[in-house]
Amino acid sequence: MSTTNPPIILIFSGKRKSGKDYVTDLIHKRLGDDTCCILRLSGPLKEQYAKEHGLDFSKLLGAGQYKERYRADMIQWGERMREQDPGFFCRLAIREAKQPVWIISDARRMSDLQWFWREFPQQCCCVRVEASEQIRLQRGWKFTPGIDDAESECGLDQGVQFDWIINNNGDAVLLEEQLKELFVLAKEKSAHNNGQQSINS
Numbered sequence: 021m022s023t024t025n026p027p028i029i030l031i032f033s034g035k036r037k038s039g040k041d042y043v044t045d046l047i048h049k050r051l052g053d054d055t056c057c058i059l060r061l062s063g064p065l066k067e068q069y070a071k072e073h074g075l076d077f078s079k080l081l082g083a084g085q086y087k088e089r090y091r092a093d094m095i096q097w098g099e100r101m102r103e104q105d106p107g108f109f110c111r112l113a114i115r116e117a118k119q120p121v122w123i124i125s126d127a128r129r130m131s132d133l134q135w136f137w138r139e140f141p142q143q144c145c146c147v148r149v150e151a152s153e154q155i156r157l158q159r160g161w162k163f164t165p166g167i168d169d170a171e172s173e174c175g176l177d178q179g180v181q182f183d184w185i186i187n188n189n190g191d192a193v194l195l196e197e198q199l200k201e202l203f204v205l206a207k208e209k210s211a212h213n214n215g216q217q218s219i220n221s
């Protein structure tokens with residue numbers, strides 16, 4: 021069962037190898053398991069795709085090259101599912117969430133944001149993770165036509181007013197500095213939520 025009304029949802033997006041997983045893992049570690057959970061829209065997608073194609077789900081979740089071999093096909097497979105039901109992966113991703121702070125680590129499409137805005141109009145905070153092409157190349161990114169110029173990577177390039185833009189070019193001090201306010205906001209919201217829960221109980 022999920023906490024259907026979390027006080028805050030941080031929705032992260034960013035290009036391949038911008039560091040979405042790195043940054044969201046850092047926030048998660050800092051806030052702790054009781055306060056915060058990471059929800060990946062690609063989690064249920066990869067799980068189902070792995071089952072149907074006899075692949076290693078845990079390797080699809082990792083940061084290595086394995087998932088890149090299947091990325092183009094996974095994108096198309098996921099898009100066919102989304103065409104039938106745009107909220108399909110969003111609903112699956114949040115079903116077990118119990119903590120007050122939800123981190124969606126991988127929004128890619130306007131339809132993902134629209135789903136969260138519609139379901140949770142007061143709680144969504146959109147965060148963009150950015151890194152230069154040079155840094156992304158160093159992290160193993162290679163421009164791939166059909167992926168890096170398609171909706172999966174470019175769907176949120178325009179038309180979104182991000183609440184936060186995090187520069188993640190590898191400077192740990194700068195990253196920490198940028199995350200300070202986010203930590204404060206998340207802690208405030210979760211503390212307020214705990215207060216509300218003890219009033220209601």
Ligand SMILES: Nc1ncnc2c1ncn2[C@@H]1O[C@H](COP(=O)(O)OP(=O)(O)OP(=O)(O)O)[C@@H](O)[C@H]1O
Nearest residue numbers: 035036037038039040041042043083159188190191
């Ligand atoms: N600030 C950082 N300092 C050191 N290493 C980093 C930093 N940010 C990202 N990395 C490393 O770069 C690689 C890519 O980062 P990550 O997997 O977080 O990117 P991503 O945006 O989630 O990529 P993808 O969309 O391909 O899943 C990882 O090996 C990660 O550890």
Ligand SMILES: C[C@@](O)(CCOP(=O)(O)O)CC(=O)O
Nearest residue numbers: 062065094095098126128172
């Ligand atoms: C298939 C897909 O979910 C892969 C995402 O993998 P990752 O977040 O880059 O590890 C991308 C998409 O949904 O378009």
